[in-house]
Amino acid sequence: MDSWKRTWWVVWSANLLAGIGMMSFLPFFPSLLEELGLEGRAEVALWSGLIFGAAPLAATVASPLWGGLGDRYGRKLMVIRALLGIVVFVGAMAFATTPWQLFLLRLGQGTFSGFVAPSITLVSVQAPPGRQGRVAGTLQTALALGAVIGPLLGGLVGESVGHRAVFGWVAGCAGAAALLVLLLAREDTSTQRRRERGRHEGPLSLGRAILGGTLGDIRDAWANRSLRSGIILLFWIQFGLGATNPQLEFFVRDLRGAGATGADVSAHYTSLLFTALALANLIALPKWGKRADRRGHRPTLFLCASMTAACLWCHALAPVYAVVVLARLALGVSTAGAAPSAFGLAAAEISTDRRGGAFGIVFGARTLAVALAGPVGGALLPVLGVRGLFAASGALVVSCLLLLRPASR
Secondary structure, three states: OOHHHHHHHHHHHHHHHHHHHHOOOHHHHHHHHHHOOOOOHHHHHHHHHHHHHHHHHHHHHHHHHHHHHHHHHOHHHHHHHHHHHHHHHHHHHHHOOOHHHHHHHHHHHHHHOOOHHHHHHHHHOOOOHHHHHHHHHHHHHHHHHHHHHHHHHHHHHHHHHOHHHHHHHHHHHHHHHHHHHHHHOOOOHHHOOOOOOOOOOOHHHHHHHHHHHHHHHHHHHHOOHHHHHHHHHHHHHHHHHHOOHHHHHHHHHHHHOHHHOOHHHHHHHHHHHHHHHHHHHHHHHHHHHHHHHHHOHHHHHHHHHHHHHHHHHHHHHOOOHHHHHHHHHHHHHHHHOHHHHHHHHHHHHOOHHHHHHHHHHHHHHHHHHHHHHHHHHHHHHHHHHHHHHHHHHHHHHHHHHHHHHHHHO
């Protein structure tokens, strides 16, 4: 087996372990906050959005910087750093006693534990140019499979021994993933950038030189018009999904009726919806990656956005829970192609020695959308209701399509 293919599958396995762990606790923040003493739908919804979005907000700033550093000091090192960040910060969540503590730990997690972009970069710089969409798509099947398994395992562990035990499970998965990458992954160091040198070689001077070079790479990537339009569209696709995900448990309670408002009932049905979307993602991701490599990454991204808007509107109109399950499957298919297309577009537009920074920007666009969408969705829920939130999210994606369409011709 070629060296890059071996690294591909090692990183895929590590991402699977980390993905299973991360998705074990993310769907259940409303129930966890109720255990911490919060009362009332509006208060729980607002804190769910804030805590859900805290990690992506920090990752938005950190990911491009970590990517630029990875271009200079090694992408494998960045993957290991991110996985160990999960061990520390998510493991510490088991001891949180207030919503504020959870919020601060999520900020730390987002700052240090973004493993998706460096994982894709580590494999992408070694893979053939015509395989970039497939590389990104296949690697993300690990996350999608983790999102299928994670909520189910998290629900079982949470119900049997409590939600706090889930955080220990997550830390264990991330630790095993870091060890796997450390021992088995290989890196092509010839694709790294030349490291900057400080004028007097002092630590402060060297730090300024590295930061300046990293920020310069980020500015150059953002100045690329084709890549910029793709990143903006990816942002709004993820925003539409992120505004509604934290409030999905409330939607389930509404559909199930007044007699099923308890967390013990709604958690099962919420898990099924997260699993349905993840399962559809898992099946569709490799196909979208191959399509993007054959027909173009940007046209594929626009197609995904159109389908996403339609699926969000289907959620808003769903009369019963069974229809929501079908809409969730369709949404999983439509959103699956967005990230592989965006990463493939970045790989086509940016040289390999700067790819970590460019991939960091792509990933940062996704995390910024989640960071903003969560609190916005929580704040708007009392005004719009869950159905109105789905409808407004679909309208935002359509508006972005209309604004960016001329630039795609």
